[in-house]
Structure formats: structure tokens, C-alpha cells
Amino acid sequence: MLVFHRHSIQEETEDKRMAANRAAWFLLCWEHQAAQAALRPPPPCRAARAGPRRPQAPADPTLAASAPGRSAPSLSLASVLTSVLHFLQERLRLPQDVSFENRGRRCDRSKNGAISLTFPVFRSWKRGERRPLHQAGSAGAVALATGGTASAEGPGRPGSLQDETLGVASVPSQWRGVQGICRETKSCQTASIATAEASAQVRKHADAQVQTEAPVPVTVLPLSQHDTSRLTAFLRRVEAMVIRELNKNWQSHAFDGFEVNWMEPQQTVSCLHTLGYPPAQGQGLHVTSVSWNATGSVLACAYGRLDDGDWSTLKSFVCAWNLDRRGLNPQQPSAVVEVPSAVMCLAFHPTQPSHVAGGLYSGEVVVWDMSRSEDPLLWRTGLTDDTHTDPVCQVIWLPEPRHSHRFRLLSAAADGKVLLWQGAGTGQLQLAEGFALLVQQLPRSTKLKKPSRGETEVGVTAVAFSSFDSSLFILGTEGGFPLKCSLAAEEVALTRMPSSVPLRAPAQFTFSPHGGPVYSVSYSPFHRNLFLSAGTDGHIHLYSVLQAQPLTSLQLSHKYLFAVRWSPVRPLVFAAASGEGDVQLFDLQKSSQKPTVSIVQTQDGSPVYCLEFNSQQTQLLAAGDANGTVKVWQLSTAFTEQGPRETEDLDQLAAEVAT
């Protein structure tokens, strides 16, 4: 590409010098041309192959052929030229600052390496073209252009050829700067890579089972032949003795009247605790209901008012005391729940020690979890079409028919509906089954006083379930007549009340009425046919399920009777709460006419509204009154120890069914 005619070194110094000058001149010219070419667009290849148009062209074909871009080849060419020039200078020992003149052209090379060319410029301009002064060195190419443009002379000045001396065109050497400059960073950036992470997880599980061996049930051994003879001999020997002893039993009086008491007998009934909640008492609230929990250690009571009219916006409380805890403060319950509406009845869950259900004055049924101090509300019915329109008088937990460890909630209210609620997942109680009582659909086993027309509901005031037959229950009504009902009743109730579940008429049998509404019924836990009902006429009726007339009727008080409960341990004992402020305990074995013990709860004669026996600690009885206090009574052992022959006596009592 670069043809360099190298003169032989052996020539004379003069020749050498001349040659060196000429070479240097050529090189400089080439450098200059290279710089020029940098600013001119490279001519098309065809033109280049055709031959140079201009005298300065020789460098151009090379440039054009090899130039993909403007600046790069001129870079390399110029730098090559410069380096060659420097090489030559070194070899020929040319002084650094050399200047020579040739036919009017002057070339100066100063010490710092700047080469300045001075040459006559022939005024042969192409029309419209500028001929700026160049400075070699592509780093300064743009600067050259600008610099050159500034000092260029305007075109179109025709005139005769004249020699002019133009300004110095200095070409800075690239020797020193060659290392530093000419660096162009080119970088390319790929498009940003989008990454996404996805992971999958494989679940490995291993089944491990542990099984204890079921205890092998010991079965009765069949006897082999060999043993039979021995057994026969043994029995022969023993039989006589056994028969003799059995006979002695029947004839012996040794144990007549002999009764052993393993515990310290307590002769009297005493008050263990007097519990109250001062803020509720300050508002004058009554205790409407008490309930013991599944373990028998927590007592909950509900505050409200029982003598309200039709509407009440009273706030109420549900308080729970843990009686087994040390440091029990009677005035400070261990858990208090504030309820926006008055709570009329309470029932603890039979197996969960902290869940308690309550029926409100507004007709709602709510379940709380007393172990949670913030937001104890578990489930509620809300105010839908299904909820009661009257205050709920009683709530009872019932085991589900198929899953006996799960429970449903039954609520009864004065609007005549008995509803079964199921806890759904969202905290909402949903109606599972429903019953409605209408006067027209009551069985006519007893002549009722005022059969009314139309579809009148029968208000329910009390519910009691049989412990022998889980679908049989007794309802106490506002009309004073208890009703025997069944959960399995099929007859559809002719009611216009809207409901999501079809309501059925549950009544199967009507008993003869009290003189006033029945406020409480209680089914005997020892006998499948007996139940008690207490009404506002102050009487207690002992009914047998088999007949409409009561077996016995006892007058306990001249005022209302609010609650009656059978004792869970003694078949012949029951307790009643009266409006005169006392709790009366009856022992039918001792006396069937008057109460065995009459406990005075309130000093001022305000009524006792509710009472409950503790089925785990059988000597405890809780009663709540109108002053807002709950008293826990410890019963004497006479009431907790089952005496001999009680069950038989009860059977005898029940057998007095009038024929």
C-alpha cells in the first residue's frame, strides 16, 4: 500500500540529505493529504479505480478502498506517516526542527513536533467549494474544520493567479499524543434482559403411622374337657357355701340402718360466694340467667332486665367468674363482655369450657368465647329474616344427630319459633331447622281455654330436653300449658313468617295448663317420663309424659316462680326460685308437701330469677336475683348423697299414673 522508495544509506551525505528531504517532503504531503481526505467524503470506488481526478488523489484510492469510516483510516495513515517520518529523521539524523524549502513551499518542523506547511495556493477554485486550511491529525479534524472555516477565505473570488502567503497551517504531531488520543470507546448494549423467577415446589411427604395395639378383649374361655371335671368338683364344693351365705343375707338384720359416710357431713346450706358486678348493679340490672361451664369451675351470669316493656335499648353484660382460682375477687369477674342488647339467657357449651351462647332481647343469638379478652364474639345470627322477632327466652346446646361431638344451638322465643342454628365458617349462625307453634296446630288433648282464630303464634317461654330421648323436648308456653314436642316432627307449620328453612309444627301432646305462663320446665335426669313445670301461679306441677294431668301440684309461693331445676345427683330433689326472694329445695323422699330447706337469698324480698346446679361439683348451687348478685350455695350432704332406693321411689312416683 505504501510504496516507499528507500534510498540506499551508502550514498553520499548530500544525496542522503537530499533524498531525506525529498522523502520527508513526500511524507508531509501525504500527511497533509490524509488530513484533507479526512474532511472530504471519500470518492466513490469507481471513480477511484478510474483514476485520480486531482493531483492530490494518489492517497485517495487507498483511502477510499479501505475506508469504512472517515476518520479511522486517515488516523492510521497519518499516524503511520508520522511514525515513518520520525524513523527517517532518526536514521538520517535530521535535526528536530527542520525546515526546508522547495519551490516556494516551506515546511517547518518545530521542536515540539508541530509541522507547519507553507505553500503557494493556486487560485483554481472549483466553483462553490471551499478550500480550508487543514491541520493533520484526526483528533483535531473537527477543530481543523472549524479552525479552517474561520480562516478560510470566501470562495468566488476570481482573479489572476497570485502567490499568497496564507497563515500558518500547523499540523500537530501525533507522535506524543498517539498513545493517549484516538481512543474511541464504542460500546454496545444489548437490550436489557428480562428475568423472571419461577419456582416449583415438590412436596414430599412420608406417611408414618403409629398404632397402639388395641387391648385384646379378654373373652370368656371355652372350657376344655380336662378342666370340666375339676370345675365340677370345685362348684360342688362351693355351691353349698354360697347358698348358705345368700340365705343369710336375706335373713340377717346386721346391716339394718347401717349407713356409712365417708365424707364430713355438712348439716346446713351455706353461702360460699356472693358475686356481683358493680357497674351492672349500679345500673339496676337484674341477673337474668346463670350458667356453669363444662368443667364446673366457671360461673357466668347475664345482666338484663326482666320487667321491661316491649322495647329496650339497654346495654348489658355477661360476666364470668372462675371459682377455682385463688384470689377470687367477688366484685371483679374474670371476664366481662359488653353486649349492646339485654341478654335474656345463657348456656355454656357442653364440651368447650370457654364458649357460651346467649339469647338477646333483640331476638339475636350470639356465641362468645370467654377466653378471648379482645373481641370475644364468635358467632351471631345477625338480624335476618330468620332471627326471632321477640326476646329469646332460652338457648340450649344440642349434639348433632350424626356427629355427637359437634353441637348445634337451639333457641326459643316468644314469637313462637323454635330454631336450630348451625355455626357456619364466617362467624354467622345459619338456620338448620326450624319449628313454629301455632294455636291451630296444637293437639287437642286438653281443652284450652280460649281457642283463637287466625294464625296466632304461641309464645314459648321455656325449653327442656329429655336426657333419655334426644329428640323429645318439652316447651313451656305463655298460655300455661306445657307441650310435648319432637325434633323429628314432619308436619309443616302454617305460618306466614318468612324463613329460609321450612318450619314445622313440633307439638305432639298438650298438658293441662297452669294458671299463668310457664316460666320454667325441667326434665328429670333419672326418669324418662317425669318433668317439672313452674308457672306464675306459684305452683309446681310434676307431670308424667304419659298423661295430661299433673301427678302432683305443689304451691310454693304466692308470687311468681321463675325457675325450677332437678338435682343432677339426687333423683328426688329439685330446687325452685321464687319471686319472694328465696330458693326452695324439695326432697320428695322426706316430705312431699313442704320444702326441706328454704334458702333466703335476698333480704329485701326481690325475686330470684334463675338458678342452676353444678353438675361437676354437685354440692354447688348458683342463684341470681334482681339485685344483680349471684350467690353460690353449698348444699348439705343430704342433698348430694344419693340415698338408697331413691330410684325406686322415683319409679314408684311415676307409676302413679291415673288410670
Add this chain to the structure above:
Amino acid sequence: AEVEETLKRIQSHKGVIGTMVVNAEGIPIRTTLDNSTTVQYAGLLHQLTVKAKSTVRDIDPQNDLTFLRIRSKKHEIMVAPGNLAFNFICKASLYLTA
């Protein structure tokens, strides 16, 4: 056979609720009560009988237990221990039922 007759005679005696025969290990051989009650009684009473027998023997080595009666509020349980192998347990009610 004779075994059945004897047992039947005792069972039909006045006031007897149930009888059972238990072998030396405490496994019931003959019974008139239901299975779970039988198993429970056999296990518990066998241990008690062994204890009572050893108590009597400890007091007087020449003495031996002839009869054991447990009288409770509701029933009386009578145990006749055998020499080698068998024990006879009889449960009687304390009250005459019609």
C-alpha cells in the same frame, strides 16, 4: 351338665343378679353377666381376692381365706375362692325386687 345345673341353681336364687367363674389367672370361664362387666369384675376382684388371701395367710400361716364379701350401698359381691384354680363370684342385690 352338672356345671350348668349348679350355676343355674345359684343364679335363680333370690336376689342374685349375676354369677361368674374365674380361673387362677383371672380369666372368666363361665358368666351370666355381659362381657364388659364380666371382664371388669374379673380383673378387679381377682386382685382383691389374692390380696385378701395373702393377708389372712400372713396373719396366721395355718389359716386360709374361705369367703370374701364386699357390701356396698347398692349391691353385695360374694367371692368364694377355690383351692387351686377357680374363684366363684356372685353379685347379689341388697334389696328385693319384685
